[in-house]
Amino acid sequence: MSETVGDYLLRRLRDWGVEQVFGYPGDGINGIVAAFGKAGDQPRFIQARHEEMAAFQAVGYAKFSGEVGVCMATSGPGAIHLLNGLYDAKLDHVPVVAIVGQTARSAMGGSYQQEVDLQSLFKDVASEYLVEVNVSEQLPNALDRAIRVAQAERAPTALIIPNDLQEEPYNPPRHVFKHVPSSPPSTVHSVTTADxxxxxxxxxxxxxxxxxxxxxxxxxxxxxxxxxxxxxxxxxxxxxxxxxxxxxxxxxxxxxxxxxxxxxxxxxxxxxxxxxxxxxxxxxxxxxxxxxxxxxxxxxxxxxxxxxxxxxxxxxxxxxxxxxxxxxxxxxxxxxxxxxxxxxxxxGVRRWWEVMEREAMVPADPINPMRITWELSARIPDNAIVTADSGSAANWYARTLRMRGNMRGSLSGTLATMGPGVPYAIGAKFAHPDRPAIALVGDGAMQMNGLAELITLKRYYPRFSDPRCVICVLHNNDLNQVTWELRAMGGAPKFEESQVLPDISYADFARSLGLGGVTVTDPERMGAAWDEALAADRPVLLDVHCDPNIPPIPPHATFEQIKSAAESVLKGDPDAWNLLTKGVRTKVQEFLPGRG
The missing domain is CATH 3.40.50.1220 (TPP-binding domain)
Known part of the structure; x- marks a missing residue:
């Protein structure tokens, strides 16, 4: 049987050292999916629950491995779903290559099913390199350039391959006019020194x-x-x-x-x-x-x-x-x-860490979210990889989690999108299967997509030499960061219809999949819960019931600013008294005498 374009695509990815492709199938990439079936799981097709999650997994893999992450989706809706993850890569300067299908060349321009103008769709997010491959001789140079440009520019690139071309016999470029050859795959790390x-x-x-x-x-x-x-x-x-x-x-x-x-x-x-x-x-x-x-x-x-x-x-x-x-x-x-x-x-640094410890121990109902990361800091392995989702989880990751050893950590820095915490952790585990991964995720992001990606984690964790992957959910039934932004920047009280989340048991959901699940409602159990999760033989979800009314007060805020904000935004807020008392208790820790 002759080699198809889909077969060659995977062979070239193997030549580049690509070990996995994060994606979701569809008939727009049937020819490539068939090639995966013949390739003996080389590279591995890692099936996410949604194309956006596949893109986030590729971003997480690239962030923590330093290599190019590869994601794949079908034409039309599948390609559209990749966009958020690819914008995350673009804004955080991460090398990712997206490979997407397109309707058959004979149907293009005919308003065919799932036909979308992919050139227009991707021209901004993949502005460094975007190409549609229309003949097999074009493929080697197009794929190689997509990878090389992603590496050199630390940016996402995209390759569009019509589905009928994927099934055609592969013919390499020849030494003739208007054929463009390519060189063997090689990673070039340029080192430049300033003048x-x-x-x-x-x-x-x-x-x-x-x-x-x-x-x-x-x-x-x-x-x-x-x-x-x-x-x-x-x-x-x-x-x-x-x-x-x-x-x-x-x-x-x-x-x-x-x-x-x-x-x-x-x-x-x-x-x-x-x-x-x-x-x-x-x-x-x-x-x-x-x-x-x-x-x-x-x-x-x-x-x-x-x-x-x-x-x-x-x-x-x-x-x-x-x-x-x-x-x-x-x-x-x-x-x-x-x-x-x-x-x-x-x-000042010594004083700050004393203040952080005191703030983490401020009483809350039921658990102070700062205590979650404070207790983690005392126990986290030196080689752990930590991901954080956008929202209030990012506050506590940034402020109270103490990095040490060769720990790695990241989040969606510039796009600050919701939802990458869990797929980042999955990507990190493929980058470093021998290292524990920890995701700090709000319950809003967990309901948005994290619950579904637990299924992905359940499917693939047996491949990891260190199976530990702890998903810590900050369970407060509130879209907490937006609630605080409404109060502090919008001068408005909490609007419960938009901010309150349905209450579910995240630990029960994890256990239903065969993963570990631990519910924590007692602050004195927080440290022991981390110990249990970090000693487990499988991924564990920590369902931590925490207080939504512990304020993420910026470090430069003064008592006068807090008082002024309280007066302007707490009128009519359903949690007004809790906010006021807990805000004062938290802020006052900065002014108590230190141990040093």
Whole structure:
């Protein structure tokens, strides 16, 4: 039997080292599905419950493996469903390749069933590379370029293959006019170092500073050792953008934690007090959380010139790989003898973690959500991978979960979409089947799609050498983040018709699938529940009943601001008294005397 286009597609993916494709079948990709059937599970077809989840799984795989994630969907509605996950990849700069079917070429333009203008549909989300393959000779170059561009641009790309072409015999490109060949698959990691003269200028700025602050993002992940060296030489504190939370562990005394609305007070004070700012691999967009313009001199390092010098008026902009550029910068830096700034930063960090512990122990009805991540921090394995969904779960992940060892963590940073927490964790398990994964998910996201993806997790967990995957549901029957946004930004009380969720037992659902399920309603049981889940021989769902009225108060909020907000938004709120008392109890922890 001759090799079909579908057969060749899978062979080329194997050549690229692609071990799994996250997808959902449909007749628009029948020729490719048939090829999977002949390929002996190489690459593996990982069947999600929905194409959007397949895209999220590919994003999670790519984020935690550093390799290209591949997702697949049929024509029409299947292709449409991929979009949210692909936009997540685009906005967080993640390499993902989408392969989608299309109606037969003979039917195109005929308003045929499930015919959608896929070129128009994907032209924004896959703007770096989007192509429809219409003859088999086109395929090698098109697929290879889709993968190479995804790698080089850290972006999603898309390949459209009509379903009739998938079943045709494959003919390679020839050495003739208008045929385009391709080269053997190879991964190229380019290492670029910024201009030496500009690096000298950057050193002059950093050496002149008396109070240096460093902000790192996900682009600094491969330069963690160099960032630590720069911080030691300059006496700097290091704040972390949300996507860079796992760049440095939180047990380093000068690491101030996350920055921004979900960030820490030490990070806020670091930016308020510094006179020099070094930004490494971050596109953190909220300039109000950076030093006031004109107050600090700035240096930025980023591998992509498109995103440099656009968040703060930096006077030296270094376009290059973070690690190699810092390697060139470090010999030019002078060790600061005055360590008073560093000591001030470290005092603030020690104080912050004391405050976080006290806030986590504030009584709640029934469980303070901060206690969930606080208790996890004391128990989480050093090699764990943590995903967080959007919503209030992201607050507690950002603020109270302490990274250590070689832990990894991520969420939907820029799109901030609901729903990726569980599929990210599944993708992470395919990236690292020997490491435990933990997803922190609100009950809104769990009802949106997480429950269905438990079925996917049940199906595939026997393939993982370490079967541990803990899905922790923050069960408060409230779309909590939006409720707080209504109160704090909209000046409106909670509208129960839009915000209250149906009450179900998530643990019972997990147990019905044959997974572990633990219901937690007693705060004193929280630590033991984490111990049980992390010792299990299968994935476990922790159904934690937590209080929706513990406020995610930003670190810079003052009592006067809280009082003003309370007066303006709590009129008519069904939980007004609870909100007021718990908000005061939480905020007051910052002003109690510390242990240090």
């Amino acid at each position: 030496p003269a500009e690096i000298e200028r950057a050193a002059e700025v950093l050496n002149a500073g008396e109070r240096v602050a460093i902000l790192v993002g996900q682009g600094a992940r491969r330069a963690a050792d160099q960032v630590v060296q720069v911080a030691e030489l300059t006496g700097a504190g290091v704040a972390k953008a949300l996507l860079g939370k796992d760049v440095l562990p939180d047990d380093l005394p000068f690491v101030t934690g996350s920055i921004g609305l979900l960030g820490s007070r030490p990070s806020y004070e670091l930016m308020e007090g510094c006179d020099t700012l070094l930004i490494v691999g971050s596109n953190f967009p909220y300039s109000q959380f950076l030093p006031s313009f004109g107050k600090a001199r700035g240096v930025q390092i980023d591998i992509d010139g498109k995103f440099i010098g656009m968040r703060y008026p930096t006077e030296v902009n270094l376009v290059g790989d973070a690690a190699s550029t810092l390697d060139a910068l470090i010999p030019l830096l002078e060790r600061k003898s005055d360590r008073s700034w560093r000591e001030r930063v470290e005092r």
